[in-house]
Amino acid sequence: MKMRTIRTVYDRISSDMIVQLLLSYGIECVLRSPDQGGLRPHLAFTTGIEIIVSEEDYEKAIQILERQNK
Numbered sequence: 216m217k218m219r220t221i222r223t224v225y226d227r228i229s230s231d232m233i234v235q236l237l238l239s240y241g242i243e244c245v246l247r248s249p250d251q252g253g254l255r256p257h258l259a260f261t262t263g264i265e266i267i268v269s270e271e272d273y274e275k276a277i278q279i280l281e282r283q284n285k
Contacts, residue, residue, distance in 0.1 A: 217270040218245065221277065223263040230264040233280070240279055242272045 221244075224230050234244045248264040268276045 218267045219270055219273045220247075220265045221268050221273065222266045222280065224266070225263050227264065230266055233266050236283065237266075237268065237276055237279065240275070242268055242276050242279070244268055 222233060224233065227248075230246055230248075234246065237244050245267040246264055247267060
């Protein structure tokens with residue numbers, strides 16, 4: 216399955232909120248972060264936390280996030 220990064224954020228709270236929003240629409244997500252599972256949260260400020268969805272859910276996820284930002 217091909218995956219795409221939908222958004223990069225710089226704190227765990229924002230990433231968790233986006234993941235929960237997408238999950239409520241049935242879109243599964245994966246987080247990629249340098250913060251070692253939350254043990255070193257300061258590392259997320261360097262490269263951010265990537266929120267990744269499948270290629271087939273990408274467009275739907277973009278639309279959901281755009282609606283939330285209005």
